[in-house]
Amino acid sequence: MLTTHYNPLEASELERLISAVQAGETEHYAAIVQAFQQPLYHYCWRMLANRQDAEDAVQDIFVKAYEAIAGYVPKVHFSAWLYRIAYHHCLNLLRRRRLQKQWLRLFRPSEMTAASAEEELDNRLYTPALAAALAALSLEERNLLVLRVFEEKSYAELGVIMGKKPDALKKRMSRIKQKIKQQLQNKGEEAWSESASIMNTTI
Known part of the structure; x- marks a missing residue:
């Protein structure tokens, strides 16, 4: 894996905080936010490629999680439960962006020169060759790639987040x-060191 995110809360402490919030002691929610804020921000930034949008998304995700936390049960790891909310939120934002850009191109095609969120993400994180390969992926495929490679989610967690069977996600990965490898080979280019790390990640 490329990176490792450490949750500063022990599992028992996290469970205690969640139970307290569910019991109405809402002041404890701040500690949960603090524990997950940074990894969630990194995930949202990788998907949205815009710092302000990522910050806004994290706030919205924590609001949604707070509103739904009464229904959370510890059968599912809290991190996976939270990332499922983030996953759907980011997908909805990206789909909305695509729709908005389609309308803007229809009415003002000469002014639409800015890169899409996906293109901005590729330009910041990857080589041009890998960026082109990633641009051909669907939003769900790219989300799976980010969650698995950068966020280091297990397939069990991914199953909860994406609502799919872990074995099916492993095959899809x-x-x-x-x-991606085929597209890179077709272009006659080899990925650079970071790209190689991505492509050689154990799945």
């Missing part, structure tokens, strides 16, 4: 890697 293999297809994604093969798709």
Whole structure:
């Protein structure tokens, strides 16, 4: 894996805080926010490629999580439960952006020169060759790649986040890697060190 995120809260302490919030002691929610704020921000930034949008998204995600926390049960890891909210929120934002850009291109095509969120993400994180390969992926495929490689989520967690069976996601991840490798080979280019790390990540 490329990076490691450490949750500063012990599992028992996290469970205690969640139970307290569910019991109405809402002041304890701040500690939960503090524990997950940074990794959630990194995830949102990688998906949205805009710092302000990522900050706004994190706030919205924590609001949604607070509103839904009464229904949380510890059968599912809290991190996976929280990332599922973030996953759907970011997908909705990206789909809304695409729709907005389609309308803007329709009415003002000459002014639409700014890169899309996906293109901005590629330009910041990857080589041009890998960026082109990633641009061909669907939003769900790219989300899976980010969650697995950068956020280091297990397939069990990914199953909860994305609402899919872990075995199916593992097979899909293999297809994604093969798709990217094939496109890189077709361009006759080899990925640089970071790209190589991404493509060689154990899945």
